Amino acid sequence: MCELLGMSANVPTDICFSFAGLMQRGGGTGPHKDGWGIAFYEGKGARCFHDPNPSVDSKIANLIKEHPIKSHVVISHIRQANVGNICLENTHPFQRELWGFTWTFAHNGQLDKSLFDLELGTYEPVGTTDSEYAFCWLLGQIRERFPKRPDNFAEVSAFIHERCEQLRKLGVFNMLLTESTHLFAFCGSKLSWITRKAPFGEASLTDCELTVDFMKETTPNDIVTVIATVPLTDNEEWVALEPGELVTFVEGIVQ
């Protein structure tokens, strides 16, 4: 299995604190040592870092932890391989373009082999994971249903939800998906989120000795939502999604 981390915020925010917790699970406090990746959105642009090496001793992960990249939307993943070798093309998150937007996807779970019977549309996997195949299928479905970007994104959310339910029938399927503004979080078995806004307090990481006082790091109008397979802090109330639930976040707020 793997671990997911997502962020949706109304101001460019760095994810150093949460990422510091997550990367400990990549070969440190957790067994997810088979690579990691992270995508940061700045407007429509996305920069993605991929590393097939354990995050806990990755120089690139260290750079990200220490060199804040401010972003509205982030998706990150650390991998414990099941389907597909440990190599760069099998490292999440995966990206494809639709409607002139870069879509980013990361998956936690494992799907039945019958997944590979689903017919693909425009998008083909580069690697051999079930996750990338599922993403290519899902995005192909969205493209077929919505050849142009619709104004009403509630319809898109509902459609994605429907297709995610279909994938959930094939095994464990928790996912994060975004096109730069909307962050779609689907819970097949486990996924939790927390929204931090004024009045901000202190948070302390479960996976290492690190506490941050968000009051010192933020302004009163900031809204920052963090999503993770397993809560990253031990002194805050995280909301657990129900299996089969999809939540769409825009600027940190549930739609």
Added chain:
Amino acid sequence: MCELLGMSANVPTDICFSFAGLMQRGGGTGPHKDGWGIAFYEGKGARCFHDPNPSVDSKIANLIKEHPIKSHVVISHIRQANVGNICLENTHPFQRELWGFTWTFAHNGQLDKSLFDLELGTYEPVGTTDSEYAFCWLLGQIRERFPKRPDNFAEVSAFIHERCEQLRKLGVFNMLLTESTHLFAFCGSKLSWITRKAPFGEASLTDCELTVDFMKETTPNDIVTVIATVPLTDNEEWVALEPGELVTFVEGIVQ
């Protein structure tokens, strides 16, 4: 204008030496301070680093210079903006998937506005540069002509050459393009390459005080070709491509 750097090699090779020279031109010895990017292939997988900040003082560029990533194929670009704002989505290289391969593209030059009249196929630009539009058009054309990956890549090279000639009519168009194995280098006005193989010698950078003795860094069977808009070393013989010429490299060798 911008600067291009490409590499094609028969063994995983780091590009630290050439990159050290190139990044000096990003705000140091050259005016290309409007962002930079680099894509490294490891098998079919590609990792890409993008930064809209000048390469000369980029922490990420520094990491790449000091932390060798070994790769068969590399495409890098530093930007001096003309069409399109300075922002992440306008930062080269650009990537899209075709046939289950990640294609990477970088462009030096500037194209006439009539470029935007060319009809796009499957791929749409995320940003607003002429370069990304040209790439989307070119890859859409390749997809239309070759819906499946052909066995005979000479046909693909000839087709890309033809379409590049069409783009060259619209202005200055030097480009590097790859799908992980084949590196296509098209010269509209300037592009040079050099192949380093046994017996290896010394090379010294034009843009900073750095000399490397490749004999110490290589094995006798290594073949490494480097391509750049302007030669990066001052004590070696680079081959200048003719305007209108396309060269395809596989494992460092001209096809």
